[in-house]
Amino acid sequence: MQSNHSIVIIGGGIQGLSIAFNLARLGVRDVRVLDAGYFQGGASGRNGTLIRGGFGSPEWTGFFAHSNRLWAELSATLGENVMFTPRGYLVIAQKAETLARLDGMRDLHREHGLQSDLLAVRRIKELEPAIDEHAVLGAIYLKGGGAAPHHAAMKGYLAASRRLGARIDYQRPVTAVERSGDRITTVIAGDERIACEKVVIAGGAYSPAIGKLVGAEIPGFPIRIEAMALEPVRPVIRSAIALPDRLCYMHQTARGEIVGGAEVPEKPQVTLNTDICALAATAAAYAEVFPALGALRILRHWAGMLHATADWGPLLGQHPDVGNLWVSAGWSYGFAGAPAAGDLLARAIVTGEVDSRMAPFAVDRFRRNQPVVEGAIVLAPVD
Numbered sequence: 001m002q003s004n005h006s007i008v009i010i011g012g013g014i015q016g017l018s019i020a021f022n023l024a025r026l027g028v029r030d031v032r033v034l035d036a037g038y039f040q041g042g043a044s045g046r047n048g049t050l051i052r053g054g055f056g057s058p059e060w061t062g063f064f065a066h067s068n069r070l071w072a073e074l075s076a077t078l079g080e081n082v083m084f085t086p087r088g089y090l091v092i093a094q095k096a097e098t099l100a101r102l103d104g105m106r107d108l109h110r111e112h113g114l115q116s117d118l119l120a121v122r123r124i125k126e127l128e129p130a131i132d133e134h135a136v137l138g139a140i141y142l143k144g145g146g147a148a149p150h151h152a153a154m155k156g157y158l159a160a161s162r163r164l165g166a167r168i169d170y171q172r173p174v175t176a177v178e179r180s181g182d183r184i185t186t187v188i189a190g191d192e193r194i195a196c197e198k199v200v201i202a203g204g205a206y207s208p209a210i211g212k213l214v215g216a217e218i219p220g221f222p223i224r225i226e227a228m229a230l231e232p233v234r235p236v237i238r239s240a241i242a243l244p245d246r247l248c249y250m251h252q253t254a255r256g257e258i259v260g261g262a263e264v265p266e267k268p269q270v271t272l273n274t275d276i277c278a279l280a281a282t283a284a285a286y287a288e289v290f291p292a293l294g295a296l297r298i299l300r301h302w303a304g305m306l307h308a309t310a311d312w313g314p315l316l317g318q319h320p321d322v323g324n325l326w327v328s329a330g331w332s333y334g335f336a337g338a339p340a341a342g343d344l345l346a347r348a349i350v351t352g353e354v355d356s357r358m359a360p361f362a363v364d365r366f367r368r369n370q371p372v373v374e375g376a377i378v379l380a381p382v383d
């Protein structure tokens with residue numbers, strides 16, 4: 001089989017779909033998305049679904065504040081209900097040094113147009129009556145943060161992209177890529193040869209391996225993250241919550257389940273097996289801060305794969321060595337970041353102009369020794 005598409009996107013997770021939608025919206029109507037697995041089989045169907053705009057660095061905050069704003073209008077943009085609920089996002093300090101760090105972030109968040117406040121314990125207790133006020137010291141409250149169930153967001157992007165003419169296939173792995181000099185000419189997926197002008201790698205944890213098919217270095221490695229759901233109960237937690245001192249995050253879904261996880265050190269590897277370490281760390285963090293959760297049963301526990309980079313930041317932009325190759329990979333907060341990544345990368349691909357909010361995450365930043373230092377993410381050091 002032989003076909004032609006102006007742009008081929010490898011990977012149909014939320015990144016690939018957001019890029020496809022935004023390209024189609026800019027008038028590129030023959031976008032092709034190829035995914036090796038089933039719809040929502042990657043990290044985009046396995047995540048905690050928490051969304052926030054404010055972090056500790058200007059680079060992350062500039063990018064994610066834009067994404068949070070796009071989330072707020074995403075249902076209208078797509079014409080599909082993505083069920084985003086801006087219920088508020090609390091980043092809670094349990095140690096004095098963490099509280100001091102959070103204190104410094106409020107002005108940064110406000111500079112980027114976010115409603116961000118530093119809350120004393122009394123105010124946290126008013127917002128979250130079930131919290132143990134003796135276990136916390138203060139918090140940053142991001143009023144516009146929240147959560148959106150991944151099935152709704154993924155289905156929304158899929159349906160809207162298809163309506164605009166994008167062709168999206170699952171169970172269709174890219175198996176080889178042909179080049180002529182520094183340009184990709186053909187993407188091969190099983191028995192299909194697809195001639196194309198541009199290629200985007202959006203393969204999540206598998207992006208470095210896809211880079212090898214292309215003969216292009218994608219820095220970083222695959223790593224496992226685990227999460228769990230507690231049995232559904234009447235509302236206990238109102239906000240989306242991060243506990244940086246416990247490397248833990250959580251929220252309560254519309255169905256009443258408490259969903260989240262605590263990070264534990266992991267080795268670079270590909271596995272969807274789960275183990276007791278992450279489960280125990282999550283249970284301990286939950287019970288410490290919300291004692292009522294200690295009595296609930298664990299309903300499910302699962303793992304997903306991330307593509308970790310040396311600074312945990314995404315790789316977003318044109319590849320430095322292959323002229324017509326673009327990358328959206330290395331995502332640790334790639335669910336929250338998907339609307340902005342799709343918007344800014346599609347514009348860069350179509351116009352050649354790189355927005356200042358994506359420029360710091362350039363694919364070659366490690367070669368230039370310019371990592372982005374971000375101190376307000378909830379991720380464990382690599383084992």
Ligand SMILES: Cc1cc2nc3c(=O)[nH]c(=O)nc-3n(C[C@H](O)[C@H](O)[C@H](O)COP(=O)(O)OP(=O)(O)OC[C@H]3O[C@@H](n4cnc5c(N)ncnc54)[C@H](O)[C@@H]3O)c2cc1C
Nearest residue numbers: 011013015036042043044047048050174204304334335336
């Ligand atoms: C447990 C867990 C909790 C998380 N919590 C949050 C959170 O609360 N908030 C947040 O913002 N982020 C969170 N994340 C991270 C977030 O899920 C990811 O950053 C995001 O989903 C990445 O999207 P993606 O499209 O890049 O990757 P994926 O969704 O993994 O998609 C990549 C796709 O590439 C496909 N692929 C691989 N190889 C090939 C090939 N050869 N050919 C074609 N296709 C291929 C795969 O099948 C896959 O579908 C969490 C992740 C996990 C695992």
